[in-house]
Amino acid sequence: MNFFKKLVLPVFVLGFTIGYAQDSTEVYKKRVLENTEVDFLSSYYSQDGANAAVSGGFGSEELTDATGTVVVSIPLNDDDILTIDAGISAYTSASSSNIDPFDGNKLADPFIASSGASSSDLWGNVTGVYSHSSDSRDDIWSAKASISSEYDYFSVGAGGSYTKLFNEKNTEVSVNLNVYLDTWKTIYPIELRAFANASSGYDAFIFNRNAIVGDQSYNPDFKELGSKGRNSYSLGFGFSQILSKKMQGSLALDFVQQKGLLSTPFQRVYFSDVPDSFYENFQLADDIERLPDSRFKVAVGGRLNYYINEIFVLRSYYRYYTDDWGIQSHTASLEIPIKIGQKFTLYPSYRYYMQTAADYFAPYESHLSTEEFYTSDYDISEYTANQYGFGVTYTDLLSNFKLWNLGLKTIDLKYNKYDRDSGLSASIVTGGFKFVIE
């Protein structure tokens, strides 16, 4: 009891006094987020090309994707924000439809979409982010968790970041860590399933061998993939600096380590040293792509923005990327926002991208069956891409337009045209509507 009186009680009283003193000298601090914000984001993407990976680098790459996302940022108190991000994406793909091109409706052909189950899919994602800012607003912590799912893919993710501002908030450094634990549902090309490990092989082949054109003794040495998991770990560092009253820049450095199933199970490969077998107009697979179960990526990028005057801003970006699959890449982009009055801003932009090929890439019918790793996925081939974009933003400064209790802040619309020198052509229209709850 004496011990309590002599030590614990004074400490308690002192602590109470300090606490009271702090409470009685409240320092004004601006809320990190004044009102709940709601963003509705949407996009429509379409592409076409002639190098579908599902049909071994030869076939239609026609694909469309429509995405809708809602992002709600809620200020929990002066310092904390909870952001819920939920999105859904629906796509149709001629390429993935040809996992099973023999639907009986049309002649099987790598350039004709099949009506099979893989011709369309839904991807859904929910991400929650909690962020806390210190009283001085010089320290920001955040934690996030996410799940995403599509028919053949499920992912759980978690991450966190810490940001420190100093030098009168002219300098900012940050570190972030993210982990994704993904699981594939392995779907193989239809003709290979009979030859999977547990199947009876040649005798289980579902097609009429007499209808095969070319090598009728089609009997691929197909082995199922061992792993169905893919883990990705990323560590990122950021640095940003205000360079003058009109210029600021940032640097980012990301390290990514991936382990597990990095091949896509339904992407075919045709070997040049194996006789060809065709069913209808579709070449039967010699194997699926085989890629290493590990990949290490490094990306370093920088942004430099310059406020020219009240009309023009210059936004520039550059990134160098390399990985241990032999790919190196350069990305550069330039955007010049042009303010037209107080309400409208135009966004002309240009983006240049180039990459070297992965060590394991070769075009259609170019791999040898003796190789350990192989793919004919043109997404990791050598190419150069140019993207031209144009966007417009409408800003409603006073949120005069109301939708129930949502006040409109901005509307963003943008169109981008993307062309690869290897033949793929794509376009995307994006829209964003930002509201505040008043």
Added chain:
Amino acid sequence: MIKKVITMVILAASFTSCVAVKEYEKVSINDPDMALADKKSDRNTTTFHSYREAAVGANGGKTGGGCGCN
């Protein structure tokens, strides 16, 4: 690669020697178009790049995982 990283770090360190811009002088810096990140509405464009291109990271977008992309 290491040389490039060292160069970047030296470049970054040299930035901090600049004169600090006061809060009341940040009118231009605080313009929404000066943000050192892509706009939210550009996110789906960045995601399509992560599917169609090998390079990811250093842009605030996906770095691998969470999708069937690279």
